[in-house]
Amino acid sequence: MYDFVVVGAGPAGSRFARRAAEEGYDVLALEQGSVGKPLACSGHVSTDVWEYAPDGAREDLLQNEITGARFYLTGPDDPEGEAYPFYTDEPISNVIDRVGLDEHLAAAAREAGADLREHHTVTGVTEEDDHVVVSASTPDGSAQFRARMVAGCDGPVSRTRRDLGIDEPGELLHGVLGFDATADHADFVDVHLTTPRFFAWRIPRGEAGVEYGLAAPPGREVRDLFEAFTDDYGVETADFCSGAIPIGPPKRVTSERGFLIGDAAAQTKPFTGGGILYGMTAADHAADTVDPERPKTLKRYEKAWRSDLSREIRLGSVLRRAYSLPEPVQSAGLRAFSGEIGVHMDRPSSLFSRGQLRALLSRS
DSSP: OEEEEEEOOSHHHHHHHHHHHHTTOOEEEEOSSSTTOSOOSOOEEEGGGGGTSOTTHHHHHEEEEEOEEEEESSOTTOTTOOEEEEEOSSOOEEEEOHHHHHHHHHHHHHHHTOEEESSOEEEEEEEOSSOEEEEEEETTEEEEEEEEEEEEOOOSSOHHHHHTTOOOOSEEEEEEEEEEOSOBOOSEEEEETTSTTSOEEEEEOBTTOEEEEEEEOTTSOHHHHHHHHHHHHTOOOEEEEEEEEEESOOSOOBOSSEEEOGGGGTOSOTTTOOOHHHHHHHHHHHHHHOBTTBGGGHHHHHHHHHHHHHHHHHHHHHHHHGGGSOHHHHHHHHHHHOEEOOOBTTBGGGGGSHHHHHHHHTTO
Protein backbone atom coordinates (compact mmCIF):
# COMPACT_ATOMS: atom_id res chain seq x y z
CA MET A 1 0.00 0.00 0.00
CA TYR A 2 1.27 3.46 -0.90
CA ASP A 3 1.31 6.32 1.57
CA PHE A 4 0.00 8.75 -1.06
CA VAL A 5 -1.45 8.45 -4.52
CA VAL A 6 -1.12 11.82 -6.27
CA VAL A 7 -3.61 12.39 -9.08
CA GLY A 8 -2.05 14.76 -11.61
CA ALA A 9 1.58 15.70 -12.26
CA GLY A 10 1.34 19.41 -12.97
CA PRO A 11 3.34 21.85 -10.83
CA ALA A 12 1.27 21.24 -7.68
CA GLY A 13 1.21 17.46 -8.01
CA SER A 14 4.87 17.07 -8.88
CA ARG A 15 5.91 19.47 -6.13
CA PHE A 16 3.92 17.55 -3.52
CA ALA A 17 5.15 14.18 -4.83
CA ARG A 18 8.74 15.39 -4.60
CA ARG A 19 8.39 16.83 -1.11
CA ALA A 20 6.51 13.80 0.25
CA ALA A 21 9.06 11.42 -1.23
CA GLU A 22 11.86 13.46 0.33
CA GLU A 23 10.10 12.96 3.68
CA GLY A 24 10.43 9.22 3.18
CA TYR A 25 6.85 8.45 2.11
CA ASP A 26 5.98 5.92 -0.57
CA VAL A 27 4.43 8.05 -3.32
CA LEU A 28 2.69 7.10 -6.57
CA ALA A 29 1.81 9.95 -8.97
CA LEU A 30 -0.50 9.38 -11.94
CA GLU A 31 -0.64 11.68 -14.98
CA GLN A 32 -3.33 11.12 -17.60
CA GLY A 33 -1.14 12.01 -20.58
CA SER A 34 2.42 13.17 -21.08
CA VAL A 35 3.69 15.56 -18.42
CA GLY A 36 3.06 19.18 -19.41
CA LYS A 37 0.88 18.38 -22.42
CA PRO A 38 -1.38 19.65 -23.76
CA LEU A 39 -0.42 23.18 -22.79
CA ALA A 40 -3.31 25.08 -21.18
CA CYS A 41 -1.59 27.72 -19.07
CA SER A 42 0.38 30.92 -19.59
CA GLY A 43 4.14 30.92 -19.14
CA HIS A 44 4.21 34.30 -17.36
CA VAL A 45 5.24 33.75 -13.73
CA SER A 46 6.84 35.59 -10.84
CA THR A 47 10.55 35.20 -10.24
CA ASP A 48 9.72 33.18 -7.11
CA VAL A 49 9.11 30.14 -9.32
CA TRP A 50 12.83 29.32 -9.23
CA GLU A 51 12.65 28.67 -5.48
CA TYR A 52 10.48 25.63 -6.27
CA ALA A 53 12.22 24.41 -9.42
CA PRO A 54 15.27 22.13 -9.34
CA ASP A 55 18.79 23.42 -9.83
CA GLY A 56 19.55 24.40 -13.41
CA ALA A 57 15.91 24.90 -14.38
CA ARG A 58 16.24 28.67 -14.86
CA GLU A 59 18.98 28.29 -17.44
CA ASP A 60 16.88 25.80 -19.39
CA LEU A 61 13.45 27.45 -19.12
CA LEU A 62 13.85 31.24 -19.03
CA GLN A 63 12.63 32.96 -22.21
CA ASN A 64 12.32 36.62 -21.20
CA GLU A 65 12.43 38.99 -18.22
CA ILE A 66 9.59 41.44 -17.59
CA THR A 67 9.93 44.74 -15.74
CA GLY A 68 6.45 46.19 -16.22
CA ALA A 69 3.00 46.20 -17.76
CA ARG A 70 0.94 48.64 -19.79
CA PHE A 71 -2.78 48.67 -19.03
CA TYR A 72 -5.34 49.79 -21.60
CA LEU A 73 -9.06 50.41 -21.41
CA THR A 74 -9.26 50.09 -25.19
CA GLY A 75 -8.35 47.47 -27.74
CA PRO A 76 -5.03 47.38 -29.60
CA ASP A 77 -6.65 48.84 -32.72
CA ASP A 78 -7.51 52.16 -31.03
CA PRO A 79 -4.77 54.67 -31.94
CA GLU A 80 -5.99 57.04 -29.25
CA GLY A 81 -6.07 54.44 -26.50
CA GLU A 82 -4.12 55.67 -23.48
CA ALA A 83 -1.49 53.40 -21.91
CA TYR A 84 -1.11 53.27 -18.13
CA PRO A 85 2.37 51.87 -17.39
CA PHE A 86 3.41 50.14 -14.18
CA TYR A 87 7.07 49.21 -13.85
CA THR A 88 10.11 48.46 -11.69
CA ASP A 89 13.86 48.85 -12.15
CA GLU A 90 14.46 45.11 -11.83
CA PRO A 91 12.61 42.16 -13.41
CA ILE A 92 9.34 41.59 -11.60
CA SER A 93 8.40 38.46 -13.52
CA ASN A 94 9.72 35.94 -16.00
CA VAL A 95 8.38 34.32 -19.14
CA ILE A 96 9.25 30.63 -19.22
CA ASP A 97 8.89 27.42 -21.20
CA ARG A 98 5.69 26.28 -19.50
CA VAL A 99 5.80 22.68 -20.70
CA GLY A 100 9.45 22.52 -19.70
CA LEU A 101 8.59 23.63 -16.16
CA ASP A 102 6.25 20.67 -15.71
CA GLU A 103 8.89 18.33 -17.09
CA HIS A 104 11.58 19.63 -14.72
CA LEU A 105 9.28 19.38 -11.70
CA ALA A 106 8.23 15.84 -12.63
CA ALA A 107 11.88 14.82 -13.08
CA ALA A 108 12.66 16.21 -9.62
CA ALA A 109 9.81 14.17 -8.13
CA ARG A 110 11.14 11.02 -9.74
CA GLU A 111 14.67 11.77 -8.57
CA ALA A 112 13.34 12.14 -5.01
CA GLY A 113 11.89 8.63 -5.22
CA ALA A 114 8.28 9.16 -6.33
CA ASP A 115 6.87 6.59 -8.77
CA LEU A 116 5.45 8.94 -11.43
CA ARG A 117 3.55 7.20 -14.22
CA GLU A 118 2.33 8.90 -17.38
CA HIS A 119 -0.68 7.83 -19.48
CA HIS A 120 -2.60 6.72 -16.40
CA THR A 121 -6.07 8.29 -16.40
CA VAL A 122 -7.82 8.13 -13.04
CA THR A 123 -11.39 6.87 -13.45
CA GLY A 124 -12.48 6.73 -9.81
CA VAL A 125 -11.48 7.49 -6.24
CA THR A 126 -13.14 5.63 -3.37
CA GLU A 127 -12.53 6.25 0.34
CA GLU A 128 -12.59 3.24 2.65
CA ASP A 129 -12.27 3.23 6.45
CA ASP A 130 -8.49 2.94 6.51
CA HIS A 131 -7.39 3.59 2.92
CA VAL A 132 -8.39 4.89 -0.50
CA VAL A 133 -8.72 3.00 -3.76
CA VAL A 134 -7.74 4.83 -6.95
CA SER A 135 -8.86 3.23 -10.21
CA ALA A 136 -7.15 4.14 -13.47
CA SER A 137 -7.02 3.24 -17.13
CA THR A 138 -3.46 2.40 -18.14
CA PRO A 139 -1.60 1.58 -21.37
CA ASP A 140 -2.11 -2.09 -20.46
CA GLY A 141 -5.81 -1.84 -19.60
CA SER A 142 -6.83 -0.87 -16.09
CA ALA A 143 -5.53 -1.01 -12.54
CA GLN A 144 -6.40 -0.21 -8.95
CA PHE A 145 -4.03 1.36 -6.46
CA ARG A 146 -4.42 1.45 -2.69
CA ALA A 147 -3.01 4.19 -0.50
CA ARG A 148 -3.46 5.65 2.92
CA MET A 149 -4.37 9.01 1.33
CA VAL A 150 -5.04 10.57 -2.05
CA ALA A 151 -3.87 14.02 -3.16
CA GLY A 152 -6.08 15.49 -5.87
CA CYS A 153 -3.90 17.67 -8.10
CA ASP A 154 -5.90 17.03 -11.26
CA GLY A 155 -6.77 20.54 -12.31
CA PRO A 156 -9.87 22.74 -12.45
CA VAL A 157 -12.24 19.97 -13.59
CA SER A 158 -11.09 17.54 -10.94
CA ARG A 159 -12.29 13.93 -10.88
CA THR A 160 -10.79 13.56 -7.41
CA ARG A 161 -12.76 16.56 -6.11
CA ARG A 162 -16.01 15.12 -7.41
CA ASP A 163 -15.42 11.61 -6.04
CA LEU A 164 -14.40 12.95 -2.63
CA GLY A 165 -17.62 14.97 -2.42
CA ILE A 166 -15.87 18.34 -2.17
CA ASP A 167 -17.67 21.42 -3.45
CA GLU A 168 -16.85 22.99 -6.80
CA PRO A 169 -14.89 26.26 -7.07
CA GLY A 170 -16.89 29.44 -6.89
CA GLU A 171 -16.40 30.10 -10.60
CA LEU A 172 -14.77 28.66 -13.70
CA LEU A 173 -13.48 31.06 -16.34
CA HIS A 174 -12.59 30.01 -19.87
CA GLY A 175 -9.05 30.95 -20.87
CA VAL A 176 -7.52 30.76 -24.35
CA LEU A 177 -3.97 31.13 -25.64
CA GLY A 178 -2.31 31.46 -29.02
CA PHE A 179 1.25 32.12 -30.15
CA ASP A 180 3.01 34.17 -32.81
CA ALA A 181 6.52 32.96 -33.69
CA THR A 182 7.90 36.49 -34.29
CA ALA A 183 10.70 37.12 -31.78
CA ASP A 184 10.05 39.92 -29.28
CA HIS A 185 12.52 40.83 -26.51
CA ALA A 186 10.49 43.73 -25.05
CA ASP A 187 10.25 43.79 -21.26
CA PHE A 188 6.62 44.98 -20.90
CA VAL A 189 3.42 42.96 -21.12
CA ASP A 190 0.24 44.57 -22.44
CA VAL A 191 -3.06 44.15 -20.59
CA HIS A 192 -6.39 45.15 -22.13
CA LEU A 193 -9.36 45.51 -19.76
CA THR A 194 -11.77 44.98 -22.64
CA THR A 195 -12.89 41.39 -21.98
CA PRO A 196 -16.08 40.91 -19.93
CA ARG A 197 -15.17 40.57 -16.22
CA PHE A 198 -11.53 39.81 -16.97
CA PHE A 199 -8.83 40.89 -19.45
CA ALA A 200 -6.78 40.09 -22.55
CA TRP A 201 -2.99 40.07 -22.72
CA ARG A 202 0.08 40.15 -24.94
CA ILE A 203 3.32 38.72 -23.52
CA PRO A 204 6.72 38.95 -25.32
CA ARG A 205 8.63 35.67 -25.06
CA GLY A 206 12.00 36.62 -26.50
CA GLU A 207 13.14 34.31 -29.30
CA ALA A 208 10.14 32.07 -28.59
CA GLY A 209 7.76 34.71 -30.00
CA VAL A 210 4.69 36.32 -28.46
CA GLU A 211 1.86 34.88 -26.36
CA TYR A 212 -1.65 36.27 -26.81
CA GLY A 213 -4.49 35.31 -24.50
CA LEU A 214 -7.69 36.23 -22.74
CA ALA A 215 -10.20 34.81 -20.30
CA ALA A 216 -13.91 35.34 -19.84
CA PRO A 217 -16.84 33.76 -17.98
CA PRO A 218 -18.44 30.65 -19.52
CA GLY A 219 -21.20 31.30 -22.00
CA ARG A 220 -19.22 33.94 -23.83
CA GLU A 221 -17.96 33.18 -27.31
CA VAL A 222 -14.40 33.12 -26.05
CA ARG A 223 -12.88 31.89 -29.30
CA ASP A 224 -14.59 34.75 -31.16
CA LEU A 225 -13.35 37.26 -28.59
CA PHE A 226 -9.82 35.90 -29.00
CA GLU A 227 -9.91 36.07 -32.78
CA ALA A 228 -11.18 39.65 -32.63
CA PHE A 229 -8.39 40.53 -30.19
CA THR A 230 -5.59 39.07 -32.32
CA ASP A 231 -7.13 40.55 -35.47
CA ASP A 232 -6.89 43.96 -33.81
CA TYR A 233 -3.19 43.29 -33.29
CA GLY A 234 -2.89 42.22 -36.91
CA VAL A 235 -1.49 38.78 -36.17
CA GLU A 236 -2.41 35.18 -36.87
CA THR A 237 -1.61 32.86 -34.00
CA ALA A 238 -0.77 29.16 -34.02
CA ASP A 239 -0.83 26.41 -31.37
CA PHE A 240 -4.20 27.58 -30.08
CA CYS A 241 -5.11 26.05 -26.72
CA SER A 242 -7.70 26.61 -24.03
CA GLY A 243 -8.64 25.55 -20.53
CA ALA A 244 -10.72 26.29 -17.47
CA ILE A 245 -9.52 28.71 -14.79
CA PRO A 246 -10.96 28.05 -11.30
CA ILE A 247 -11.66 31.06 -9.10
CA GLY A 248 -12.72 30.88 -5.45
CA PRO A 249 -11.73 27.90 -3.26
CA PRO A 250 -14.51 25.83 -1.64
CA LYS A 251 -15.00 26.04 2.12
CA ARG A 252 -12.99 22.86 2.56
CA VAL A 253 -10.50 21.11 0.31
CA THR A 254 -10.16 17.93 2.40
CA SER A 255 -12.21 14.81 3.09
CA GLU A 256 -11.64 11.83 5.38
CA ARG A 257 -8.57 10.56 3.52
CA GLY A 258 -8.15 12.96 0.65
CA PHE A 259 -7.13 16.53 -0.07
CA LEU A 260 -6.85 18.88 -3.01
CA ILE A 261 -3.93 21.04 -4.11
CA GLY A 262 -3.57 23.66 -6.84
CA ASP A 263 -6.25 24.24 -9.47
CA ALA A 264 -8.31 21.34 -8.10
CA ALA A 265 -8.63 23.39 -4.89
CA ALA A 266 -9.00 26.70 -6.81
CA GLN A 267 -5.83 27.95 -5.12
CA THR A 268 -5.43 30.63 -7.78
CA LYS A 269 -5.11 34.40 -8.07
CA PRO A 270 -8.59 35.82 -8.81
CA PHE A 271 -7.14 38.90 -10.50
CA THR A 272 -4.93 37.01 -13.01
CA GLY A 273 -6.10 33.38 -12.93
CA GLY A 274 -2.53 32.18 -12.32
CA GLY A 275 -2.07 29.33 -9.89
CA ILE A 276 1.44 27.93 -10.29
CA LEU A 277 2.97 29.59 -7.23
CA TYR A 278 -0.11 29.27 -5.04
CA GLY A 279 -0.40 25.59 -5.93
CA MET A 280 3.22 24.82 -5.15
CA THR A 281 3.00 26.85 -1.94
CA ALA A 282 0.01 24.76 -0.87
CA ALA A 283 1.87 21.59 -1.88
CA ASP A 284 4.65 22.49 0.52
CA HIS A 285 2.12 23.08 3.30
CA ALA A 286 0.59 19.67 2.61
CA ALA A 287 3.98 17.97 2.71
CA ASP A 288 4.81 19.73 5.98
CA THR A 289 1.54 18.97 7.77
CA VAL A 290 -0.13 15.79 6.47
CA ASP A 291 0.71 12.41 8.00
CA PRO A 292 -0.92 9.66 5.91
CA GLU A 293 -1.33 7.47 8.99
CA ARG A 294 -3.13 10.25 10.88
CA PRO A 295 -6.13 11.58 8.94
CA LYS A 296 -6.76 14.28 11.53
CA THR A 297 -3.61 16.04 10.31
CA LEU A 298 -5.58 17.10 7.23
CA LYS A 299 -7.00 19.87 9.42
CA ARG A 300 -3.47 21.20 9.79
CA TYR A 301 -3.16 21.43 6.02
CA GLU A 302 -6.43 23.36 5.75
CA LYS A 303 -5.26 25.78 8.41
CA ALA A 304 -1.73 26.18 7.02
CA TRP A 305 -2.54 26.96 3.39
CA ARG A 306 -5.47 29.22 4.26
CA SER A 307 -3.37 31.13 6.77
CA ASP A 308 -0.81 31.77 4.05
CA LEU A 309 -3.01 32.41 1.00
CA SER A 310 -6.60 33.27 1.99
CA ARG A 311 -5.88 36.96 2.52
CA GLU A 312 -4.15 37.19 -0.84
CA ILE A 313 -7.09 35.47 -2.54
CA ARG A 314 -9.60 37.81 -0.87
CA LEU A 315 -7.62 40.90 -1.86
CA GLY A 316 -7.22 39.48 -5.35
CA SER A 317 -11.00 39.22 -5.59
CA VAL A 318 -11.27 42.89 -4.67
CA LEU A 319 -8.78 43.81 -7.40
CA ARG A 320 -10.71 41.80 -9.94
CA ARG A 321 -13.90 43.75 -9.24
CA ALA A 322 -12.09 46.82 -10.55
CA TYR A 323 -12.15 45.23 -14.03
CA SER A 324 -15.91 45.81 -14.15
CA LEU A 325 -15.99 49.38 -12.81
CA PRO A 326 -17.24 52.18 -15.09
CA GLU A 327 -14.52 53.31 -17.48
CA PRO A 328 -14.12 56.80 -15.96
CA VAL A 329 -13.47 55.22 -12.56
CA GLN A 330 -10.99 52.76 -14.03
CA SER A 331 -9.19 55.54 -15.84
CA ALA A 332 -8.91 57.65 -12.70
CA GLY A 333 -7.58 54.75 -10.67
CA LEU A 334 -5.04 53.66 -13.27
CA ARG A 335 -3.83 57.22 -13.70
CA ALA A 336 -3.43 57.67 -9.93
CA PHE A 337 -1.31 54.53 -9.46
CA SER A 338 0.51 54.48 -12.79
CA GLY A 339 4.29 54.68 -12.58
CA GLU A 340 6.95 52.88 -10.59
CA ILE A 341 5.58 50.19 -8.30
CA GLY A 342 6.82 48.08 -5.40
CA VAL A 343 4.24 45.32 -5.72
CA HIS A 344 4.78 41.55 -5.83
CA MET A 345 2.68 39.99 -8.61
CA ASP A 346 1.57 37.05 -6.43
CA ARG A 347 0.85 39.06 -3.28
CA PRO A 348 -1.92 41.71 -3.51
CA SER A 349 -1.17 42.54 0.11
CA SER A 350 2.08 44.09 -1.16
CA LEU A 351 -0.08 47.02 -2.36
CA PHE A 352 0.15 48.11 1.26
CA SER A 353 3.85 47.35 1.67
CA ARG A 354 6.66 49.79 2.47
CA GLY A 355 8.07 49.19 -0.99
CA GLN A 356 4.85 50.32 -2.63
CA LEU A 357 4.61 53.33 -0.29
CA ARG A 358 8.15 54.35 -1.22
CA ALA A 359 7.29 54.02 -4.90
CA LEU A 360 4.25 56.27 -4.48
CA LEU A 361 6.15 58.86 -2.47
CA SER A 362 8.94 58.96 -5.06
CA ARG A 363 6.46 60.41 -7.56
CA SER A 364 5.54 63.39 -5.39
